[in-house]
Amino acid sequence: MSDVITANNLTLSYDKEEQIIKNATFSIKKGDFVFITGASGSGKSTLLKSFYGSLPVNQGSLIVGGLDMVDIKKDKLQELRTHLGIVFQDYRLINEWTVERNVVLPLWIAGYSDEVQSTQAERLLHHVKLSGKEKKYPLELSGGEQQRVGVARALAKNPFLILADEPTGNLDDYSSNVIWDLMENACHQLDTTVVVVTHRIPAVFNIRYRHFTIDENGSVYEIH
């Protein structure tokens, strides 16, 4: 199995004085489902941000999808991001766009035809159990439904890597289970690599998948 993410002595910080992640070395392979946990402020989201190039690498190396994230060019980063599926705790949907338009955002960016976008939107919304809500606006949906739109958007272009930052942080148990099922299905059926940052791993997942944790010093350890 090829590596999707490879970090070698990776160090991340927002300013020169305080290092958030220190000398992290790990690799994540294609089809892996990985949880990253840690206390609040330990740097879980910071680590995830570095995977999609939102935070530059200070020291060490980080390879994502075969691309060196150190000094990555803007056009290369844009290209990489079109192949990622990203899910946020606060959903980050475009509120003035309909649900349907939000879901097909990655396809629209990639220049797919309206017909393909429409077909995919229908399929994805059915998949996340939101059929019939195509023309609604995000603020007309519940938190759980909004997050399902976020997951549908992340899955729209069959990404090779899904990065989820506390995807169930604001959701009730039912909605959380739906989100976990969607991600697990993507991992199993499409061989997509899934990296989830969370402070609470669902009990059924705890043993089954890889689990990294970040301690208070910014060191990253693999638990199992």
Next chain:
Amino acid sequence: MKFIKTHVSLIFPLVAILLGLEFFIVFDRTTDTYQKSLQNGYSMMVVAKDEMSIDDFQVWDRHIEQVIEVQKNKILERLEMNENPENKKSFEASLPNFYSLKLDGYLTLDELNKVKVNLEKSDNILKIESFQSTYQSKYELFAFIKFSFHTFIVFMSIIGFFLIVKQMEVWNFLHAQRMKVMEIFGASLFLRSKVLMTMAFVDAVIAALTTSIVFYAIQNFWIKNSQMEIVKEKINSVFMMTDILILLFASIILVMIAVYIVIINVKEE
């Protein structure tokens, strides 16, 4: 309602700035005629011992553009002398030479004084009459109107500019979130700003056309029926079709700079 509010808040300050710009152009263009008529109507009277050519005058000051000799017999006619022809002839021969000097531009009072001082350096010149008081009153009135108008335009443009800055803050509030999300999903700068650019472009065109219509109406419905001879002489130069292009260009450049500033200030979280 939301559509109108979103668009009018940019179109209004843009029109204010474009009106200022067009008023500036039109004012300078139309008052150019008036300025020329002031210049043509003005001449300096010079009395010289011996005859002088234009070159002789230009040696002393480069602003002298035209020299018209005042015929001595015409001066005598004005004096209505009833002398016999021989006396008249000898009197005419004893008279110095009179010249009316036209200048090359609309000079300020300081420049006018300088011309006078330069000409006085010539030993051949006996007297210079610059008719400064008449010139001064016309000049000062004209200068005052021009200054007031320009000041008004500058203030109108400053207010327009601040309204656009305000609109940029509104744009940032309305579009930043969408642009950030699109950036995370790999959209190019063009794709991220397409909505804002299109909207701003349409507003820029509307503002330029509105300003053009206002000036077309001023030219064809107001000035044509007015008694303003100074402007009526050059009625077709009040608003020219090429002005639409100038307004469009200025308008588009202005909004694109504003859009660009908004876009580059949207930073990914």
